[in-house]
Amino acid sequence: MELFYAYDVSDGVCRLDAEESGHCVRVLRHRTGDEIDVIDGLGTLYHCALVDDSVKGASARVLSGVPGFGGHPYRLTIGCCPTKNNDRFEWFVEKATEVGVDRIVPLIGDRSERRVYKTERAGRIALSATKQSLKARIPEIAEPVSVKDFLRTDGGTSVMPEGPGSDRAPLRLIAYCFEDESVPRRSIKEVLEAYDGTDVRVLIGPEGDFSPEEAQLALSQGYIPVHLGASRLRTETAAVTAATAVYLRYL
């Protein structure tokens, strides 16, 4: 099954941009009349018939639609400080998308080595992983924001529609070491199992961890400190492990 992404779906017609059109028409040699599967990136799969096989801007007429195609029964936001090595963060974006994530917020922490992050490549990776893993909703890659601003605005404003269970209070988690051990931490698994809602937000710090000020601000905003077990995980591994813990919680 091959999925194409439509940047616009209106009046029963899905429109593909130049890249998707080239892949559909030039590479896969689809012609007018062929039936193809198209996602809108917002959660719906459309089964369509190609009505314009232009290489630069193909379009297809909707035959039927499947809302919530490839969806998951939770809503997950991961705020994660981009790694010094870009590949590692992009790998997290790909794997979290395959497993199931709704929103990724690149965070700039007090101790972040990487203080600038361009979201364009991550957006392309999220689109590609969405299609590859047969989902219809592309996770939102938010613009980077400082950890403190993220906390002060409660994660900022998402462009994504509300998910299931959005009537419950979100579960806010921060993976932090608290070296002085004054703050007791439970495992992410234990905290997830005790939560009966579906809206989970997880913060993952940079290689040098959050600063004590950031951690204190998070606690004051209701974030629950959690650990991810005994293994010392890299930033991107911690982020994927957190996403997998949420995925498995709702399995």
Add this chain to the structure above:
Amino acid sequence: MELFYAYDVSDGVCRLDAEESGHCVRVLRHRTGDEIDVIDGLGTLYHCALVDDSVKGASARVLSGVPGFGGHPYRLTIGCCPTKNNDRFEWFVEKATEVGVDRIVPLIGDRSERRVYKTERAGRIALSATKQSLKARIPEIAEPVSVKDFLRTDGGTSVMPEGPGSDRAPLRLIAYCFEDESVPRRSIKEVLEAYDGTDVRVLIGPEGDFSPEEAQLALSQGYIPVHLGASRLRTETAAVTAATAVYLRYL
């Protein structure tokens, strides 16, 4: 904390090879008398004093030892068909090592596109990830074997010592689609939670899945068919998700 790997520990002396010695002496400028931390790759961390700061072959006298350093309370073997793209399989080796795995067996399936796999690079990646994630035991990277031979020999002979709970029968799992749905599958999480031992073996197929003959042979050998949830995961993502499910089970 920086760990060095000793290829030999005997008579109270840890011996580093040329690569580790170069890193210790040339890069980090350690000199005779400095205290360093050394792992034997088999599970023990040694706190040592450098007694020979030769760039080609440094050695250090053992001051104290920590058996089971960075260990985990289970024993996990993952048999996984190497991906066409080598990077993806190596990424699995790195991430599974960080999370916690004991033995990785590259499998050649009936439908594997990659039919030859050299283990040398994966071994280096496993060593590097072991040190980076502060563990003392390097996972074994077995030589490649066909899926059927793996099954006929019950996973072959491991060079690794037996882990905890090795008195219990191992839990043998195969992630397989069984497209005819004649075989009911439970989730890996459910099956793991119902198992009270600690020796887990998981088989992950190639991009084209196991062949029906391989799957039938696995069932006849007591393998339990499991699924990893609704998401369609790439081979290497499935392998890391399985490792994470085991890690979280014993958290």
